Amino acid sequence: MHPVLAIKDLHKRYGKVQAVSGLSLEVQPGTVFGILGPNGSGKTTTLGIVLDVVKKDAGTYEWFGKSPSSESRKKIGAILETPVFYPYLSAVENLRVVARIKEVPFTRIEEVLLWVGLAERKMDAFKTFSLGMKQRLAIASALLSDPAVMILDEPTNGLDPQGIAEIRDLIIRIAQEGKTIIMASHLLDEVQKVCTHFAVLKKGKLIYSGGVREALSGTDMVEVASADMDRLQQIAAQFPFVQQVSRENGILKVRLLPEKSSLDLNQFLVEQGVVVSHLSQKTKSLEKQFLEILASSHE
């Protein structure tokens, strides 16, 4: 099966700024792919290039194993940066323009508006919408052609926590329908919740790419405490699946091998006759991972 999107050695320069620099990336079908990176790291530029609105300097990209064309764009639902619509047209009228472009029957419009919960405001002009409604309309528009792939560039930008939660739920529902989603975001918490894979860009270069689960597992830290801390430390160190043990503020921090969890450690301690007074498993957050990846990349 072809990757949905395959980017090879992409370059783009704006004057003195090398916005994208030798970027290669593959997005497999059915994944929810997060693109992370600090401001100005080239996320939007990359998405702009693969959507044919920004000219690349060098490199190639393919959609569904074919060279890009307007036909492939019709099968992609994409929002770049902010929701873009004719302000004086109503939601329905705006979606009619998109439906004509994508060659989709108008009957589809009602469906997508219902889906994003905008059916009641469908006759109102776009300019009267709140930011959250604009984002939802953009998602409705991207869903019009029932695309195999959706591209979302900061879909929760500027929303309040409730708005963020709404958009997140929408994205999760879309992903559950088996669509591939490519999403640029700053909200690592969001990416952690919805993405299966992620890539990290820095100054236009790819510095990391992999699965979210893999990135978060294997770095589990278990915190334990007991009445006799010295004995606890001694026994815990004998657990065969321990990578590292350290003591901090009366709590023992135990780093385990990837396949083991706090459950295994606890069972071992009980077998050795140690009763613990505190046990908790700290899963690593994507945020921490992300900062580590950025810090460990040179430059």
Place this chain on the structure above:
Amino acid sequence: MNKLLTIEWLKLKSYRPFWILLTLYFLVLGLVCSSVMLYLEYIASKGVQFESIDPSVVPFYDFNDIWQNITYLATFFKIFLGFIVVMSITNEFDYKTIRQNIIDGLTKTEFISTKLLLILLLTVVNTLFLLLLGIILGWIYSPVQGLDVMFDQAGFLLAYFLDVLTFLVFALLVGMLIKRTGFAIVLLAFYSLFIEPIGVLILSNFYADYTFYNYFPIRAINNLITIPFGKYIFQEIQDYVAILDIIVVFVYLGLFTFLNYWILQRSDIK
């Protein structure tokens, strides 16, 4: 083509400024073109004379003079259609909808084609409007009637069509280059009403022996239909459309069209 026209129609259908400007344009054009005789009679009553000729006897609407007369008069109003065209393209940049249209699956060529189709439609409607106006006014005022005289000289309508079409494609190009509605409208008005005409005037004073300035775009477009009124005071006028002028304007039409496509093809769309 049908698809592209529908897309443009959906965009403009409920855009008030477009319909207001268009209605105003046709109102003013219709009023001015049909009130020339009233005006001439009015100034005659004030005792004005054109080289000892009574203005009220000028056969402005007579077949077949009427076609050159009203098409010449009508060309002065095409700048308003130009504003409409500029607005329709700069809005797309302003709202960033041009980028979204392309992301959604329109090709850049299709995008420009929707605008060119709009221009074509405006020009066709505009020319038909003038045809109708000419028939009605001629029917009211002309002492000679009949199909044979009526449409003799109606070829000026085709020249008018080419004139407006080329000017509007030029307006589209200005919009494509400037991208900001206000600036583009001011620039289009300034260039076509002042800068080029005044430049040509100055150049023609200094270089009376040459005619290169006749090939400037606005000048070339305006040359298609020359001022016909001199004949009423017994001056020699050009009462036909010169082949060379047609060729020059066609070259500009091709060039402007090409540049519109080329600029969009070549550039990033923000």
